[in-house]
Amino acid sequence: MSTTxxxxxxxxxxxxxxKRQRQAAGIAExxxxxxxxxxxxxxxxxIVDAIAxxxxxxxxxSEQWLVAAIVGVVTAIVNWIYFSRTKLPAKYLTPGVIFLVxxxxxxxxxxxxxxxxxxxxxxxxxxxxAVSSLMSSALERVPDSPTYEVTVVDQLGELGLLxxxxxxxxSVGTTDSPLTEVDAEMEGGKAxxxxxxxxxxxxxxxxxxxxxxxxxxxFSDDPNDGAIRTPDGSSGYxxxxxxxxxxxxxxxxxxxxxxxxxxxxTGAFTSDDGEQLLxxxxxxxxxxxxxxxVTDERLAGPLLYVTLWTFxxxxxxxxxxxxxxLFLAIVFNDLxxxxxxxxxxxxxxxxxxxxxxxxxxxxxxxxxxFGFINQVLLGGASVPWxxxxxxxxxxxxxxxxxxxxxxxxxxxxxxxxxxxxELQEAATVDGARPWAVFRLIKLPLLLVSVAPLLIASFAFxxxxxxxxxxxxxxxxxxxxxxxxxxxxxxLISMVYKVAFTGQSxxxxxxxxxxxxxxxxxxxxxxxxxxxxxxxxxxx
Numbered sequence: 001m002s003t004t005x006x007x008x009x010x011x012x013x014x015x016x017x018x019k020r021q022r023q024a025a026g027i028a029e030x031x032x033x034x035x036x037x038x039x040x041x042x043x044x045x046x047i048v049d050a051i052a053x054x055x056x057x058x059x060x061x062s063e064q065w066l067v068a069a070i071v072g073v074v075t076a077i078v079n080w081i082y083f084s085r086t087k088l089p090a091k092y093l094t095p096g097v098i099f100l101v102x103x104x105x106x107x108x109x110x111x112x113x114x115x116x117x118x119x120x121x122x123x124x125x126x127x128x129x130a131v132s133s134l135m136s137s138a139l140e141r142v143p144d145s146p147t148y149e150v151t152v153v154d155q156l157g158e159l160g161l162l163x164x165x166x167x168x169x170x171s172v173g174t175t176d177s178p179l180t181e182v183d184a185e186m187e188g189g190k191a192x193x194x195x196x197x198x199x200x201x202x203x204x205x206x207x208x209x210x211x212x213x214x215x216x217x218x219f220s221d222d223p224n225d226g227a228i229r230t231p232d233g234s235s236g237y238x239x240x241x242x243x244x245x246x247x248x249x250x251x252x253x254x255x256x257x258x259x260x261x262x263x264x265x266t267g268a269f270t271s272d273d274g275e276q277l278l279x280x281x282x283x284x285x286x287x288x289x290x291x292x293x294v295t296d297e298r299l300a301g302p303l304l305y306v307t308l309w310t311f312x313x314x315x316x317x318x319x320x321x322x323x324x325x326l327f328l329a330i331v332f333n334d335l336x337x338x339x340x341x342x343x344x345x346x347x348x349x350x351x352x353x354x355x356x357x358x359x360x361x362x363x364x365x366x367x368x369x370f371g372f373i374n375q376v377l378l379g380g381a382s383v384p385w386x387x388x389x390x391x392x393x394x395x396x397x398x399x400x401x402x403x404x405x406x407x408x409x410x411x412x413x414x415x416x417x418x419x420x421x422e423l424q425e426a427a428t429v430d431g432a433r434p435w436a437v438f439r440l441i442k443l444p445l446l447l448v449s450v451a452p453l454l455i456a457s458f459a460f461x462x463x464x465x466x467x468x469x470x471x472x473x474x475x476x477x478x479x480x481x482x483x484x485x486x487x488x489x490x491l492i493s494m495v496y497k498v499a500f501t502g503q504s505x506x507x508x509x510x511x512x513x514x515x516x517x518x519x520x521x522x523x524x525x526x527x528x529x530x531x532x533x534x535x536x537x538x539x
Contacts, residue, residue, distance in 0.1 A: 045078075049075060049079065052075040055068075055071055078098075081094055082094075115289055115290070115515050117283065117285060118280075118282060118289075119282050120505050120506040121503070122268070122278040122280055123268070123283075124282065131223055131245055132175075134243055135223040135245065136227065138242040139216060139226070140242060141237055141238075141239050142226070142240055145237040146237075147166075147235050147237065148163050148165055149163070149164040149190040149234070150164070150234060150235065151164075151199055152204075152205055152208075152212055152230075153172065153199055154200055155174075155198070159208070160174040160177075160215075161173060161174075161228060162184060162192075162199075163179060164186075164189070164191045168186075168189060169181060170186070170191035172184070173217040174217060175216060177217075178219065179217060179220065183195075200233075213229075213231060219238065223241070223245050224240075224244055224245060226238050242254065242255050249262075259271050265283070266280075285508070289511070290512045290515075298482040301480075301481065302478065302483060302494070306485060309487075310462060310490040310491045316397055317400045318457050318461060320397065321405045321408045321457070322408050322454060324401065324405040324409075325404075325406070325409035326446075328405070329408075329409050330438075333417065347405075347406055348406045348410060349406070350403060359399060359466060359467050362395075362471060363386065366385035366386050367385075368384050368387060386471070386472050387475070389476055389488075392475065393488055395472070396467065396468065396471060399471055400467050403467065404461075407457075408457075411453055412450065415445075415446045419446070423441055424437055427441055451528075451532040452529065458524070458528075459524075459525055462517075462521055463517065468488060468490055468492075469493055469496070471488075473486070475488065491517050495517070498510040498513065499511075
């Protein structure tokens with residue numbers, strides 16, 4: 001009986017927690033509670049909420065209702081997560097998810113959207129903005145215009161005019177906002193100040209004369225009513241446009257020539273003979289950019305040789321860096337070599353220097369006139385390392401080999417050291433020669449771990465913008481091409497030039513090219529990864 005009672009007492013007595021359990025409980029308690037942690041949490045969330053509220057006000061003022069709603073909902077969810085005691089995994093995941101959505105998902109989605117529009121030079125804004133810009137560009141002063149007393153004002157960096165009409169009524173407006181009547185502070189019958197605006201003093205007006213003289217404030221919501229402009233910052237006059245806009249008919253008429261430009265759905269007012277008034281406005285054009293990217297005769301030639309060079313550059317870069325890195329890894333993996341660790345350090349030095357800096361240094365050394373290679377190593381020769389189409393391609397490959405082989409050297413060194421020595425010893429005992437051991441045993445086993453990295457290296461070099469831009473800027477320039485493209489440009493650098501260089505910038509076409517490049521690299525990567533599965537049988 002006593003034994004039974006003792007057993008029951010022992011079974012009811014709780015076990016003493018271990019040291020590790022006590023440490024875990026202490027960490028959990030410190031992370032979930034405490035006045036200091038609560039204050040820090042409130043402070044950080046207060047900063048986040050303040051930024052979010054400010055962003056919401058800015059978005060609402062810009063009439064970005066959907067984005068403002070998204071910011072508000074996300075802010076509320078973040079507060080709910082971090083003030084909850086049961087959402088510990090979400091507290092760690094939330095910052096990463098937000099940054100992923102903002103900097104990756106949004107960028108990809110927006111690029112995809114731009115690819116289906118005519119966004120570019122002359123088609124940057126809305127139709128209303130295009131009409132306002134066209135009307136403003138054709139303004140001429142009305143000969144018998146009354147004089148309006150004006151005061152130059154500023155609101156958050158945006159210039160405006162505080163106008164006093166001949167009847168003594170005060171109005172304020174900006175380039176984007178027509179004149180609106182306000183209650184202003186008057187001085188000598190002239191409005192000199194208004195709430196929410198900062199009045200510029202004489203020195204500020206002088207300093208910003210160019211901006212002020214270019215300022216045209218619409219007289220009303222109807223663009224045909226003209227605008228107020230001032231030549232000196234104190235007196236304004238009425239200007240009327242030589243263009244007349246008919247919103248109902250969707251036409252723009254040149255009053256000096258009588259030419260009528262109509263909205264034909266192409267994103268610009270177009271006359272009967274095909275002449276367009278620019279700027280136009282942004283519209284959705286469907287797959288037109290994709291069709292133009294592969295069928296436009298002006299782009300077909302440059303696109304063909306740039307695509308071929310891109311594949312050649314990526315394949316040769318991967319092959320050359322891999323085989324050089326593998327050769328050096330085999331050499332410095334030999335136990336008979338003395339000082340191997342010092343040589344290995346020297347081999348990875350190019351990898352430790354940022355690639356864009358190395359490319360700039362190489363560009364200086366390869367300068368035809370005063371570069372180190374021509375002047376010192378070649379005794380004053382004039383080899384056109386960066387200016388001849390063929391030699392420039394060789395130079396790019398050499399520099400990329402210099403930048404890429406350390407990575408392959410490290411990868412191959414690790415892969416070789418992971419191969420069991422017993423395999424090599426067994427093959428040697430069976431009479432296999434070193435070359436046969438390498439070709440039939442080491443190389444296949446090496447490719448099991450290295451093949452995915454080779455695919456990743458191909459994708460990287462396919463879009464290796466840095467070395468091309470920093471070394472040759474895509475040059476030498478192809479003067480016969482209708483777009484600013486050179487003989488060493490790869491697809492990604494050509495896309496950059498289509499989007500950001502030249503007099504005409506076509507963001508829609510550049511986005512279409514970006515999507516095409518993504519599809520090409522993705523298809524090649526998927527096929528290559530499927531092929532590499534056959535190597536897994538070696539394990």
